[in-house]
Amino acid sequence: MRFMTASIVACSLLLHSCSPSGNVTTDVSNIIGEWNILKTEGISTKDGANPATISFNAEGKVNGCASVNRFFGSYEFDGKNLSLGNLGVTRMMGPNMEIEDAVIKAINSTHSVRIKGDKASFFDNEGAKVMTLKKAGK
Numbered sequence: 001m002r003f004m005t006a007s008i009v010a011c012s013l014l015l016h017s018c019s020p021s022g023n024v025t026t027d028v029s030n031i032i033g034e035w036n037i038l039k040t041e042g043i044s045t046k047d048g049a050n051p052a053t054i055s056f057n058a059e060g061k062v063n064g065c066a067s068v069n070r071f072f073g074s075y076e077f078d079g080k081n082l083s084l085g086n087l088g089v090t091r092m093m094g095p096n097m098e099i100e101d102a103v104i105k106a107i108n109s110t111h112s113v114r115i116k117g118d119k120a121s122f123f124d125n126e127g128a129k130v131m132t133l134k135k136a137g138k
Contacts, residue, residue, distance in 0.1 A: 028079050031113065035134065036051060036135075037133055048100070049100075050068065053065050066099075071088065071089045071107065074086050081111065106130040110123070
């Protein structure tokens with residue numbers, strides 16, 4: 001009987017730990033605005049030529065700076081899944097193109113988003129984190 005009780009408690013704790021935190025939002029409007037890209041593909045963006053940013057507007061448009069080049073396009077977001085499409089990128093060369101390449105690669109592989117307060121994480125379709133962001137001005 002003790003084993004069964006312990007098993008039930010363990011399963012309850014496991015299920016609770018896997019459920020989404022109350023602080024994680026799925027409100028679609030929370031993605032709108034400018035975000036600073038802090039880390040992408042495991043690389044810090046702090047040494048980029050320019051601050052790496054991404055902005056989402058209410059009309060489904062996205063734009064930003066990948067450190068050297070600007071990018072722009074459209075997006076669809078349902079509170080978890082993020083689809084970026086029709087992306088265009090300017091084609092300039094600059095210092096530290098490794099950051100630039102990592103930002104563009106992460107944007108192209110983004111499949112889902114988790115927003116918690118003023119922080120967001122972008123994930124690829126396999127669930128690997130590809131980008132860490134912080135809401136600008138916060």
